[in-house]
Amino acid sequence: MKIKTIIDVTKAEILQKNGITGIDIKYAFAADLMSDTLFIISREEEPVLLISGITDQSVVRTAVILDIPAVLIVRGKTVPQKTIELAKKNNIIMLKTYYIMFVTCGLLYKEGLKGAPWQKR
């Protein structure tokens, strides 16, 4: 799924557009607990979208560590400028939607995004 489709489906707003161009997102993962997020095993060839309600810089850092190319913030929260700057520096695409997390996930799932592969440990 192209970033453009995600924007259309969730009526999202682009906060930061610098990133890997022409990326084709296959999986998504939604969590607010960063420790939970750390358990998804994303691979470079299988780009993952991170859906979160956290607007702090930690969400960007988590994305960097896990090679996640794009982050979608839910519930239309105001994202601090520092977070956007950090995302720009690390080439992470940042989007924001006004839907709540449940609806966002549902819409994207309906459009064909799958749950991110994760390892049971």
Add this chain to the structure above:
Amino acid sequence: MAEKIKIFQFPIKGADFEHIGNATIETRKLVKTSFTEEECFKNASFFSSRDLLRRFGICAYEAEANVIIHAHYGLFKTILCCKKIKGEVIDRGPGIPSILNALTPGFSTASETAKSLGFGAGVGLNNIQKIADFTMLHSEKGKGTSLQFEVWKAKDNEIGRIAMKIKQIIKALKLELVTKNVDMEKEVKSAYSCDLLSNVLAKAGDESTWLTVQTNMNIIGVATIKKIPIIIIAENSTIPEQTIAKAEENGIIIAKGKEDTFTISGKLYELFQKE
């Protein structure tokens, strides 16, 4: 050949929630550039696997978050060599009152600030323990904590796990080792229980564990043909010297158990199910 080692160090300030993850990202960048630029690390093929870098990142991030949430200040040291990446996080702070509690998933003493940022779920140390190939935690109440973790080259890790399996079997079934030339590097994939040698020859899987009460010399011949690395003798049967000598000659492990074939089989079955 001399081995090259690279060391990176980053200070971490306690309660500095704004910069949580900075040390990890900076270290990750440095490690990554070492992989692509330094001749020595470029040649180590395992570095091409991003999995290693990611696993290290996860552990480092959790460890760093722990220092920021709980301690006054800390130091994050990374040692990079051709076989593994080692992370060392040492801090000065309150220490961990009960390590057992700290390792229990869900137990957390993190502040509300930390929790509002998505940390402090009480699974950090547990995550590190599960993801890293080696962890060591030492803490002194009122002084500080030191955490070490290592992420190994995938292949080394594999051998480690296989060697564990034979050790595991011997330990879990409380077996007595009869042969002295124990080669723990061998892998066991399944098990077969039977006393009829011809049945074993026909049906036992290659490289499996063989459980029997037979102790004559022929069992070694069968084991050699079927590439069976370990024979378990049930019911504490006496094993002739010749059998032991021949087993040692062929590099086959013989272990003895007190229980009967049925009981050992059941325990073995459970063990393989867990694997």
